[in-house]
Amino acid sequence: MIEGEDRYARLTARLLRSAGKQQAEISPVPADTQRDAVVAAMALAIAAKARRRRVVAASAVVLAAAASVLVVLKLTAQPGLPEAKSGGTSALVVEYATGRGNQLVRAASTQPLPDLGVLAVGDSVRSGEDGNAMLGFDNGTRITLSSAAHLRVDALGATRRFSLLSGHFQAHVAKLGQGERFVVSTPDSEVEVRGTVFTVAVEGPSSTCRDKASRSTVSVSEGAVWVRSGDKQVVLRPGESWSTPCQGSQGAALPATARAEPMPSVAPSPIAEPVRARTHRSATSKVARVTGQVLDQEELSPAPALAPSLASPSSVSRLAQQNDLFSAAMAAERAGQHELALRKLDELTARYPSGPLGESARAERQRILMAK
Amino acid sequence: MTKLRIVKNGEFPGTPEPLDDARLVAAVRSGNSALAGAFYDRTRPVLARTVHRLLGAADNDFDDLVQVAAIELLHSLDRYRGDCSLDTWASTIAANVVYKHIRRRGLERNIFARELAPEDVPQTAHQHPVLRAMVEQVMRHLGQIVHERAWTFLLHDVHGYSLDEVAGITGVTVAAAQSRLVRGRRELHERIANDPDLAGGLDGLEDES
Numbered sequence: 001m002i003e004g005e006d007r008y009a010r011l012t013a014r015l016l017r018s019a020g021k022q023q024a025e026i027s028p029v030p031a032d033t034q035r036d037a038v039v040a041a042m043a044l045a046i047a048a049k050a051r052r053r054r055v056v057a058a059s060a061v062v063l064a065a066a067a068s069v070l071v072v073l074k075l076t077a078q079p080g081l082p083e084a085k086s087g088g089t090s091a092l093v094v095e096y097a098t099g100r101g102n103q104l105v106r107a108a109s110t111q112p113l114p115d116l117g118v119l120a121v122g123d124s125v126r127s128g129e130d131g132n133a134m135l136g137f138d139n140g141t142r143i144t145l146s147s148a149a150h151l152r153v154d155a156l157g158a159t160r161r162f163s164l165l166s167g168h169f170q171a172h173v174a175k176l177g178q179g180e181r182f183v184v185s186t187p188d189s190e191v192e193v194r195g196t197v198f199t200v201a202v203e204g205p206s207s208t209c210r211d212k213a214s215r216s217t218v219s220v221s222e223g224a225v226w227v228r229s230g231d232k233q234v235v236l237r238p239g240e241s242w243s244t245p246c247q248g249s250q251g252a253a254l255p256a257t258a259r260a261e262p263m264p265s266v267a268p269s270p271i272a273e274p275v276r277a278r279t280h281r282s283a284t285s286k287v288a289r290v291t292g293q294v295l296d297q298e299e300l301s302p303a304p305a306l307a308p309s310l311a312s313p314s315s316v317s318r319l320a321q322q323n324d325l326f327s328a329a330m331a332a333e334r335a336g337q338h339e340l341a342l343r344k345l346d347e348l349t350a351r352y353p354s355g356p357l358g359e360s361a362r363a364e365r366q367r368i369l370m371a372k
Numbered sequence: 373m374t375k376l377r378i379v380k381n382g383e384f385p386g387t388p389e390p391l392d393d394a395r396l397v398a399a400v401r402s403g404n405s406a407l408a409g410a411f412y413d414r415t416r417p418v419l420a421r422t423v424h425r426l427l428g429a430a431d432n433d434f435d436d437l438v439q440v441a442a443i444e445l446l447h448s449l450d451r452y453r454g455d456c457s458l459d460t461w462a463s464t465i466a467a468n469v470v471y472k473h474i475r476r477r478g479l480e481r482n483i484f485a486r487e488l489a490p491e492d493v494p495q496t497a498h499q500h501p502v503l504r505a506m507v508e509q510v511m512r513h514l515g516q517i518v519h520e521r522a523w524t525f526l527l528h529d530v531h532g533y534s535l536d537e538v539a540g541i542t543g544v545t546v547a548a549a550q551s552r553l554v555r556g557r558r559e560l561h562e563r564i565a566n567d568p569d570l571a572g573g574l575d576g577l578e579d580e581s
Contacts, residue, residue, distance in 0.1 A: 006557035008564035011574040012510050013529035019507060032416060038439045043408035045446050050403025370398060 071118060092119040092156055095136045099147065101128020124152040127167065140174035141182070159183060166214070168201030173223075178364070179330040181323075186216035188244050189229035192323075196223025198236075215244040322348060322357045329364065338368055393458040401449045412442060415462045419445065422466035425531060427473075437473060441466040460537070467527065468541045502573060509570045513563045521556030528553050 004010075032038075068091075094104075094117045102113035105124040113125060113133055127133050127145045135143040135151075137160075145151055149167025159181040173182050173193050184191040186202050201217040218227050219241040227234050227242050236242055329344035345365045349358055393414070400411050419441045423434060431437075445465045452461050514522045520542065527533045527541060528549075539549040564570050 006554075006561045008571060008574055009525065009529070009557035009560040011578055012560060012564065013525070015503075015506065015510065015574065015577060016526075016530045019503065032420070034435060034439070035412070035416075038416075038442055039409045039412050041439065042412055042442055042446060043405040045443050046400055046403060046405040046408055049446070050405070053403070370394065 071116070091138060092153060092160075093117070093136055093138075094119065094125075095134045095142070097127075097131065097133040099128050099131030102126070102131040102133050103128070119153050119156075121153055121156055124150060124165075126150050137174075140172075142172045143169055144171075145169045154185070161185065164200050164202050164216075166202050166204075168199060168217075170197070170199045172197045179327060179334070181327075187214055189216045189218075189227055191218055192226045192228070193223065196225055197221040198223070198225050217241060217243045322352050325351075326357050326361060329361070333364070333368060338371075341368055394454065397449055397452060397454075397458065400446065411446075415442065415445060415458065418459045418462045419466045422463045423470055426467060426470040433473065437469055438466075440473075441469040444469055464533070464537045464540055467531075467533065467537075468543075471523065471541050506570060506573045506577075509567065509573075510564075513560060513567070513570075517556065517559045517563065518552075521552045521559060524549055524552040525556040525560060529557070 071091075094113055094115060096115055097113045103110050103126045104113045104117065104119075105126060106120070106122070113127075119125070119135065125133060125135070125145060127147055127149045129148050132147055132149075133145045135145070141160075143151070143162075146168050149169055150165040151167075151169060152163040152165060154163055155161035158179050161181075161183045163185045165187070171182075171184070171193075173196055176182060182193050184200055186200060191198070191200055198221060199217075199219040201219075203215050203217065216229075218225060218236060220236040220238055222238055225236045227236060229244065234242055325344050325348040329341045329348065332338075332344060333341035342365060345361045345368075348361045349365070352358060396407065396411060396414060399407050416438070420438050423437045423441060427434060427437065441462075445462050448461070448465050452458075514526070523542060524538055527538045528535065533541065535546050535549050535553070538553070539546045542549065542552075544552075564574065
């Protein structure tokens with residue numbers, strides 16, 4: 001017995017389904033009277049699509065070449081501006097810089113940060129006290145430097161690596177291709193993403209901590225970010241953030257003389273980091289929730305009091321090893337060593353069946369098998 | 373004496389194995405136009421069945437819409453990730469083609485009459501006059517409620533498309549599709565509840581089943 005405020009709607013649906021089923025039985029789908037014409041149209045559409053794809057690819061190559069030439073001409077016509085890079089690397093362009101004091105540091109010389117300038121490995125960008133800058137890759141990845149930030153470009157190949165020396169930036173990383181990486185190093189940690197929006201900040205010594213080292217804060221808006229600090233690694237999800245553990249967070253309550261005393265030797269426990277972060281909220285952090293997922297606890301011996309809150313063994317994995325396996329598989333595939341690539345992917349899925357790269361590994365395996 | 377034996381498909385040398393869906397889609401996607409016929413033969417039944425169910429076979433546009441759906445299906449292959457079967461994907465594409473066709477031609481009010489035209493209702497024994505009258509009344513009510521809600525109700529509750537698929541067909545979010553479904557059901561229920569003849573007929577049908 002059907003009840004509820006949509007009773008008659010459900011009875012109606014049952015009536016129509018029943019009638020439709022019988023209708024299908026008594027009036028079968030009409031025979032195909034124009035198969036040849038439709039097949040010919042589809043063949044044309046398939047061919048046109050393939051042709052269009054080739055034209056688009058060729059046009060993209062031509063446009064990219066023309067754009068490169070134009071950029072090179074523009075840059076070489078203006079002395080002092082950086083030259084475009086070429087040869088297997090991604091072009092990182094200063095899309096715009098606003099405010100005053102934005103600088104490009106190249107080979108120990110400093111010059112104003114040029115709009116549309118192309119950055120090279122080794123370059124550093126310093127945003128002014130009231131300035132900011134947006135850097136962009138052609139795949140849509142954008143890095144927005146806030147004021148008084150200092151970012152160095154360390155690599156622009158398949159692995160794009162940056163060092164944030166001070167200040168903070170927000171990055172919107174487009175989905176990366178096979179074998180590509182996007183890594184940001186700070187003085188005390190390393191951040192790796194595969195397509196996300198996140199913020200990294202490096203702050204000076206905190207008055208609330210007993211140590212005098214600068215600290216990093218990572219906040220994630222979209223996607224997932226892996227943060228490595230020392231031999232620890234955490235995964236941050238949207239809305240989460242991570243800060244370098246403040247060793248001796250009680251320091252703020254201690255007198256100045258006490259803060260100068262040697263720090264107690266406290267190895268930062270990965271599970272303790274988020275807990276500490278709750279009490280040591282960065283002044284610039286706007287994140288309301290701080291959590292983290294421990295990934296490499298196999299090497300850790302947590303204090304008994306912390307043990308119950310640790311992740312279960314089944315959730316433990318070594319992300320760096322997964323990265324390495326996946327990267328090795330992709331490198332083998334690019335080199336034409338399909339069997340080796342399959343073995344690596346199989347190893348990855350066997351050892352880390354529920355790891356974050358498991359789905360990608362299975363998809364790649366399927367793709368390789370289909371291509372063979 | 374000649375002996376006959378059963379052979380499996382592909383056992384004879386030179387007999388090509390039929391392509392499975394994944395390989396067929398991959399080949400078409402890569403631009404192999406020689407497989408247009410195979411792709412059409414593979415997908416035409418579900419395309420035609422969907423158009424037939426939503427528009428009616430007697431519609432003048434039936435053949436054209438099946439062809440349009442076939443071409444649309446080709447163009448949609450780049451978005452097909454294999455998350456559902458090729459049949460489900462093709463059915464959703466065909467339903468979207470019909471939906472757009474109906475909207476473009478301003479036939480929203482007529483579609484429900486075409487959906488189950490009285491002459492198509494099975495003439496089963498003594499139920500025939502009752503069923504015909506009930507279906508006509510149902511169609512009249514469906515034609516009077518907001519057509520997006522009526523379509524959502526029809527696609528989901530009658531034709532069995534999931535909310536995700538209904539959202540894709542009608543070009544809205546899943547949340548919007550769900551809202552339309554809930555409101556459409558409620559509106560239809562209220563209309564029928566205020567129609568004692570139809571409500572009584574539906575109650576009687578439920579008792580019989």
